[in-house]
Amino acid sequence: SVGDLWAEVEAGCVYNDFNAAIGKYGFFFPCNPGSAEACEIGGMVAANASGMRAVKYGATRDFVLGLTFVKANGEIVNAGTKTIKDSSGYQLARLLCGSEGTLGIITKVTIKLLAKPKSTASCLCSFNSVHDAGKCISAIIAEPLIPASCELMDSVSIEAVNNSQGNPLPDCKALIIVECDGEPEQVERDLKTVERIAKDIGATTVTATHDKKQIAAWTSARKAVMTSLSALKPGFSSVSLADDMGVPVSKIPDAVLAFQKIAEKYRVTIATYGHASDGNLHTKMLLDPLDKDEWDRGVKAVSEIFDACIELGGTVTGEHGVGISKAPDFQKERATELSTIRAIKQAFDPKNILNPGKLEQWEGSILGKVPLRYPCKDYM
Ligand SMILES: Cc1cc2nc3c(=O)[nH]c(=O)nc-3n(C[C@H](O)[C@H](O)[C@H](O)COP(=O)(O)OP(=O)(O)OC[C@H]3O[C@@H](n4cnc5c(N)ncnc54)[C@H](O)[C@@H]3O)c2cc1C
CATH class of the missing domain: 3.30.70.2190 (Alpha-Beta Plaits)
Known part of the structure; x- marks a missing residue:
């Protein structure tokens, strides 16, 4: 409904297809993640995805006026509104943004439209x-x-x-x-x-x-x-361990220096790039994942990178979400919120059937447990 500045879209619609459809009317949904050709609106909402343009336009959460989701007990909830303004109590639709599939299955989303820049x-x-x-x-x-x-x-x-x-x-x-x-x-x-x-x-x-x-x-x-x-050094792979941290923009120089020191300390090559005007920094490590010593040094470096970002007032994940591997660091970052977060999960999904284990620390380190791309007996 372009006259009301919103579009309703099914959760399975791919971002680029949705943008092409609203583009015909002179509007756009600016979040534009790197995975734009493949990611779905439901996944974007569940991960609160964003991209290069977040500094000016915000993340997916900032465009969700309402959504329909199915609770763990099968109940269908129509959360939010189709109005631009809404002070109507708790914002459940916003709560589902970034919930990573742990609170409900999103089926339909009402997205606020923006006019395309000239x-x-x-x-x-x-x-x-x-x-x-x-x-x-x-x-x-x-x-x-x-x-x-x-x-x-x-x-x-x-x-x-x-x-x-x-x-x-x-x-x-x-x-x-x-x-x-x-x-x-x-x-x-x-x-x-x-x-x-x-x-x-x-x-x-x-x-x-x-x-x-x-x-x-x-x-x-x-x-x-x-x-x-991955093509830079023969035998080495680009590994996404510390992937999408966020720091206050003024702290970017400090963060980058900290990453460089950590790379030297653990003798790993770290590439840093990202949507830096919103403080979102990606680091990739170049290492041989089949070399146990190198992998272990990489895992230690990651943990220190996350600590450095938390220390600078940042977050361990600016856009990709917590999932499983970042759970211990997320829990460190959100220490005072954890009991409330767990109470919300319990209220939505008392039997823990929706993405169980997400956002929660697995016993031991998941990074030491995941089966690598090729069989490696040290980790199996
Ligand atoms: C090459 C590449 C580049 C990327 N670049 C960016 C980037 O620039 N910015 C960014 O934010 N992210 C980026 N990502 C991460 C990710 O692709 C995005 O966050 C994306 O929006 C997730 O959507 P998806 O459809 O791929 O979801 P999935 O990866 O399938 O799912 C993501 C999470 O949401 C849950 N979920 C999916 N659908 C639903 C639903 N309907 N209801 C409830 N839960 C659901 C899943 O269980 C999972 O926990 C990138 C990923 C890749 C591979």
């Missing part, structure tokens, strides 16, 4: 250190200038993408790609501001463009980080 442009700034890149992001936000997105890549990520994708990025120690959208005049002003701030911080190159092909090439280079990393 103009989009991007600016790529390269730096001599990832610390300077982090400082630049923080300075842009503090201006205040809220970009549509701002992606950070460190030297390991840049090298991996350039090696595997035919050098689409400048050869540098760190870069950010800042996307501005809105009315054309505003976009122009924002680009100039980004250029000024980046140069003040010491950017080695600053390239702004409106060219859709160039913007798409940078976006696809950034999206290629994950797959490119």
Whole structure:
């Protein structure tokens, strides 16, 4: 119902298909996770997914006006409203956002619509250190200038993408790609501001463009980080152990320095990249998962990365959710909320039949128990 600014969508609809459908009417659902081609609206709500544009537009939770879900006892609940404003008591629809399938099965969602921006442009700034890149992001936000997105890549990520994708990025120690959208005049002003701030911080190159092909090439280079990393060192795989931490934006330089120290301490290669303008940092470890010593060092490094983020006032998961592997660290982070969280689970699902074990620490470390890609007797 475009006149009411919402669309109702079944939980199994794929994000890109939903966006294409509302796009015909001039609207968009901006969350745009990296898995946009495959992820479903129900999964996005259950994980409270977001993506590159969260700093300006928010996460899935910010667009859910209402939803229908089935409780563990089979009861069907229509939660929320079809109004833009709603002060009508507890917000159960919001509670289901990020519940990771532990409270109910979502079947239908009412999503608030946003008008598509008229103009989009991007600016790529390269730096001599990832610390300077982090400082630049923080300075842009503090201006205040809220970009549509701002992606950070460190030297390991840049090298991996350039090696595997035919050098689409400048050869540098760190870069950010800042996307501005809105009315054309505003976009122009924002680009100039980004250029000024980046140069003040010491950017080695600053390239702004409106060219859709160039913007798409940078976006696809950034999206290629994950797959490119595994090809960087023969015999090594890119492992998603500490995957999507969030820290306050001003703490990004501190977080990146902490990750570098942890990488040195445990002698593992860590790539850092992410949707940094919302403080969301991805790290991938390059290691041989069949080498027990290396794997164990990686697991210890992960635990320290999570501790560092919690210490900086951050979270162990900014967008992917807790699942099983992050449960011990999530429980550390949310220590004072845990008893209430468990009481809510008990009220919704007293027999614990919905995704049992999710968000809960398994006996021992799940990272030491998961069967790896290939049989490895030390872990079986
Ligand atoms: C390559 C890649 C890139 C990614 N990039 C991003 C990113 O940029 N941002 C981001 O936020 N995430 C990202 N993700 C993580 C994930 O894909 C997203 O969070 C996605 O939105 C999850 O949706 P899905 O349909 O894949 O859900 P699934 O992975 O199938 O499920 C996720 C969780 O939700 C539960 N669930 C699924 N459907 C329902 C339902 N109908 N009712 C109740 N519970 C349900 C599942 O049990 C599970 O616990 C990425 C993943 C990959 C593989």
